Amino acid sequence: MAGTVVFDLDGTLADTSGDLVAAANACFRARGLGDLLDPTQDALTAFHGGRAMLRAGYSRMSTEHLLPPGAEDEDFDRLLSHYGAAIAVHTKLYPGVEAALDRLAEQGHRLAVCTNKPEALAETLLRELGIRDRFAAMIGADTLPVRKPDPRPYTAAVTGAGGEVGRSFLVGDTETDRKTAAAAGVKVALITFGPEGEAISRLAPDALLAHFDQLPDLARDWLG
Incomplete structure (x- = not known):
């Protein structure tokens, strides 16, 4: 499933x-x-x-x-x-993002975005980066009256993609993402290649990702 x-x-x-x-x-x-x-x-x-x-x-x-x-x-x-x-002058996808998204889709997983970026800006950026069509749902900071770490935007992202919260997890990079996952009752994987690096381990997430290449195997372990 x-x-x-x-x-x-x-x-x-x-x-x-x-x-x-x-x-x-x-x-x-x-x-x-x-x-x-x-x-x-x-x-x-x-x-x-x-x-x-x-x-x-x-x-x-x-x-x-x-x-x-x-x-x-x-x-x-x-x-x-x-x-x-000037939303995508210097902005770049992290290495391995597109390949990981492809592999997750091949595994049958639904994909969604839940961000505290205003919805219109998030939609624009995802299109500029050429990956908007990979995601079945996109929830921004102003899509709902509340934002992360409130769990409702996360829940809306999952259900908007046609999924079930109980069979989902979050990939993020901040304490806000850690708190969002806890509030939603799901697992969270935090990246270690962002500005905070390995120090993000202080938040004790369920998993740490050193590269997006690791994500498909993690999804297989967590979601089947």
Whole structure:
């Protein structure tokens, strides 16, 4: 009996940090602050979302700069606009993603995406990367009134793909994914090739993935 494999997007299927940081830096430059984030050193911050990047940048401003009231909300909207206009300039799929998706499909498994990226941006990015048609369902941050780690987006992704939660698992890269899986009562595999590397083992997931080549065998073990 086939199961369902649900994927996070940013930092799991693709390294999106370069384009995310570029969008944040565009906001800082608009305020005359220059590029406050580094695409390599701040990659992990990028995967925690737009507001996390903005706050990290603001914390590095010189004391002579003062932000006007409402600056973060204004910059967040600006960041989304910049990001949407240049969503796949630096972004690349992690090695082995497409081959793993092919093998999972050959095994009969359903595939879905559950991300805290806004739905429209996630849809655009998956199309730009050429893999949208691999997934039977895609749930974004604003698809439902709640987002991960609430289990409802995960459940919606599984059922939207035609699967059953009891025969599914999540592939992710953050504590949010770990908490989502726990809330949904499913197993989680976390990647070790993202910005946090092997340190992600601190979250004690059910499995660690050093490469996507390992995923089909893991799915066979967990889902049959």
